[in-house]
Amino acid sequence: MKLRIKTGDTVRVIAGDHKGSEGKVVSVDREKNKAIVEGINMVSKHEKPSAQNPQGGIVKKEAPIHVSNLSLIDSKSGDITRVGFEVRDGKKVRFSKKSNEVI
Secondary structure, eight states, X not given: OOOSOOTTXXXXXXXXXXXXXXXXEEEEETTTTEEEETTSSEXXXXXXXXXXXXXXXXXXXXXXXXXXXXXXXXXXXXXXXOEEEEEETTXXXXXXXXXXXXX
């Protein structure tokens, strides 16, 4: 399946507990169709003491969220948009279906 979301995109959560939240995509897992978004879907993880974290304890970190629950934000209008693919000047590009602008 072709993912329409890439690392660095600004997205809005359109379904789930964090509906309406916005953030930047940190990483994308193509095999599981999930993405990690900055500041969204935070979970508490218990960590043992280690060399990097000698104290240990509870750490807050982002958990993956399914890409079907995310929608790309159009840079021009600031609203969500669908993503299309087409060949422009001999290159395959992603474009916003709302503003018809290359992403």
